[in-house]
Amino acid sequence: MKSETTSLTDDLESACNVLHGGGLILYPTDTVWGIGCDATNAGAVERVYALKGRADRKAMLVLLDSADRLETCVEEVPPIAWILMKQAVKPLTIIYPKARRVAPNLPAEDGSLGIRITDEWFSGQLCRMFRKPIVSTSANLSGRPSPASFRKVEEAIRAGVDYVVRYRQDDTRPARPSSILQIGAGNQIRIIRE
Secondary structure (H helix, E strand, C coil), X not given: CHHHHHHHHXXXXXXXXXXXXXXXXXXXXXXXXXXXXXXXXXXHHHHHHHXXXXXXXXXXXXXXXXXXHHHHCECCCCHHHHHHHHHCCCCEEEEECCECCCCCCCCCCCCCEEEEECCXXXXXXXXXXXXXXXXXXXXXXXCCCCCCCHXXXXXXXXXXXXXXXXXXXXCCCCCCCCEEEEECHHHCEEEEXX
């Protein structure tokens, strides 16, 4: 058990070091496998767009380990957001207005930012260790399906990141993307993806 714990610690530390250095990681999340980077580093965010072949300004979401950290990324957390998070029965990404303290090329053109509080072990530990928001976008080329497991991640994505997390690579349980809700003016809720 000790060697497994050491291996997990090494995996976390390696991923965290790559993030601190402005690199990209391929890692498991509470949904599908994701490409991650430091959400405050514009150069790293640009690399993710380039790797996916995705248009700039098609915003990507970020992961946090705790709802207590939401206000580090957005100017205001509408009261309805707390209710939505509490009632969610599966992973939920909420798009908030007025992002702040993230790379300027990360939010959508209207300044909004999607954030999900992860309850998956590895990504949660990584967020705690890194102490900044981490980009999480599905590990696929633009227009291709999201990988339901590590084995479904295309070689171009694996080769394009600086570190591939070892944890959960053998997990074959099919994963699914999160629900996405957008909170607008007056607490209006728009369903983007169920």
